[in-house]
Amino acid sequence: MIDLDNVAYSYGGAELFSQVRLSLAAGSFHFLTGPSGAGKTTLLKLCYGELQATSGQVRLFGEDAAMMDRDAVAMSRRRIGVVHQDCQFLDHLPLTENIALPLTVSGREADAEANLGDLLGWVGLRNQAAQFPPQLSGGERQRAALARAVIMSPHVIIADEPTGNVDWEMSQRLLTLLVELNRMGKTVLIATHDMNLIRAAKSQVTTRVLRLKDRRLMQAGGEL
Amino acid sequence: MKFDISRVVELIAGDPQADRAVPPTGFTARLTLFTAGAMAFLAVFAMALSFATGRLADRWSSELARTSTLRISAPADQADAQVRAALAVLETTPGVAAARALTPDEQRALLEPWFGPDLPVEDLPIPQLIEIIEDGTGYDPTGLRARLQAEVPAAVLDDHTRWREPLIAAANRLRSLGWVAIVLIGASTGAMITLAAQAALAANAQVIRVMRLVGARDIYIARAFVRRFTLRALAGAAIGTFAGMFAVWLLPSADVAGGFLTGLGFQGVHWLWPLVIPPLAAVVAFFATRAAALRTLREQS
Numbered sequence: 001m002i003d004l005d006n007v008a009y010s011y012g013g014a015e016l017f018s019q020v021r022l023s024l025a026a027g028s029f030h031f032l033t034g035p036s037g038a039g040k041t042t043l044l045k046l047c048y049g050e051l052q053a054t055s056g057q058v059r060l061f062g063e064d065a066a067m068m069d070r071d072a073v074a075m076s077r078r079r080i081g082v083v084h085q086d087c088q089f090l091d092h093l094p095l096t097e098n099i100a101l102p103l104t105v106s107g108r109e110a111d112a113e114a115n116l117g118d119l120l121g122w123v124g125l126r127n128q129a130a131q132f133p134p135q136l137s138g139g140e141r142q143r144a145a146l147a148r149a150v151i152m153s154p155h156v157i158i159a160d161e162p163t164g165n166v167d168w169e170m171s172q173r174l175l176t177l178l179v180e181l182n183r184m185g186k187t188v189l190i191a192t193h194d195m196n197l198i199r200a201a202k203s204q205v206t207t208r209v210l211r212l213k214d215r216r217l218m219q220a221g222g223e224l
Numbered sequence: 225m226k227f228d229i230s231r232v233v234e235l236i237a238g239d240p241q242a243d244r245a246v247p248p249t250g251f252t253a254r255l256t257l258f259t260a261g262a263m264a265f266l267a268v269f270a271m272a273l274s275f276a277t278g279r280l281a282d283r284w285s286s287e288l289a290r291t292s293t294l295r296i297s298a299p300a301d302q303a304d305a306q307v308r309a310a311l312a313v314l315e316t317t318p319g320v321a322a323a324r325a326l327t328p329d330e331q332r333a334l335l336e337p338w339f340g341p342d343l344p345v346e347d348l349p350i351p352q353l354i355e356i357i358e359d360g361t362g363y364d365p366t367g368l369r370a371r372l373q374a375e376v377p378a379a380v381l382d383d384h385t386r387w388r389e390p391l392i393a394a395a396n397r398l399r400s401l402g403w404v405a406i407v408l409i410g411a412s413t414g415a416m417i418t419l420a421a422q423a424a425l426a427a428n429a430q431v432i433r434v435m436r437l438v439g440a441r442d443i444y445i446a447r448a449f450v451r452r453f454t455l456r457a458l459a460g461a462a463i464g465t466f467a468g469m470f471a472v473w474l475l476p477s478a479d480v481a482g483g484f485l486t487g488l489g490f491q492g493v494h495w496l497w498p499l500v501i502p503p504l505a506a507v508v509a510f511f512a513t514r515a516a517a518l519r520t521l522r523e524q525s
Contacts, residue, residue, distance in 0.1 A: 070441070070442055071442075078439035088430075
């Protein structure tokens, strides 16, 4: 699905990380941890083509990201659902239109009618369908972001601190949804500081935990 | 840059969903509408000026090119004899098709703008004018002057060349300036709309980021801005054009003003010309916004 081969990324002349090797196989479940500022979000952005690696090769669905034109990057993003910590909604559109946005920009508005009802039910937001993003709580926004991420039935779900702004109970609900998606065969990559979330996930699904520290990506050790 | 016609068609077609994704920005909307309207208004006047000076130049070059005037300034008791002698000379001059002395009424009409009606020209020592109309070959003015000097000493030949040519040149230059003004107005419209589009794109950076995140292609995002700005420019220019046409229509006509000025306005089918301004403004807005949008989207990535 997504492969990083000896990837390095520098910003403003300073190397953020290097020699990163990562392969997200179909149906796998990964956590990415590490201290703040280690480059977790940057690594995720490389995985969905928002940034280009300084060196090394990033392959999105077998294609070299550096060789992809802008349209090809956009097309690959339709196969990757992204959940941001700050959700990133269009505040002037109601929740349903925000969730359906990936279908809208793909010219598949007709599919929204069929999918939205079930999706809103799955994330527990049926009653909030007509509301606007600023009217939603943090947990509701995260669930809505997850619904938007999966509405295109993507192959990969990438979530950046999805539980950063919600309580433990809501974290559990979100994790349950992500585990369900993984059981459906989706590849999941979650960047998080939340060790309890990782432990909870390990009890439900086979996960691989990666740690980004000292400019290197490594397999997390026994601290978990 | 490779020209891709399918992308242009996509941009023209527009997409109401893409429009909805970008929130309306009141400031840039008003700026575009106002700019397009004001520029169209000015373009109508520039066009009217161009057509008017064009007509003036045509009239001067066609009507006056084949005519000359002979002025007889002689004492009253010799005037008739001098006029007859001059007409006799002219009748035998090769290249002169016709020659006739202006009647008192015609001379009065010529002086009317300065002295008012009912001027007693018969009682005033006013030179008698003879209108000369050339044939296709034209006459030799130097030879004619020499003959007149010998046979009609009181005659002064004015073949209009002295003042006609610089006037025609001035009118033609004014006509060119009118068209240059229209081009400059178009370029200014494009520049203003580019600035407005860039402001709108900057104001919607977060919207663009979200749309990209969910897989929107640049052309899809650009389309929302291009369509919006094109329609605004079209609407603004239509308002400005009709206001300009109405203002031109309200201008006094040439006849009422006194007969010299050709009238700053449109005549006949020329009234249709301003109607090309709104679509032209839309085309300018389309390309200006498209270039601004695609450039900004490239820079933001």
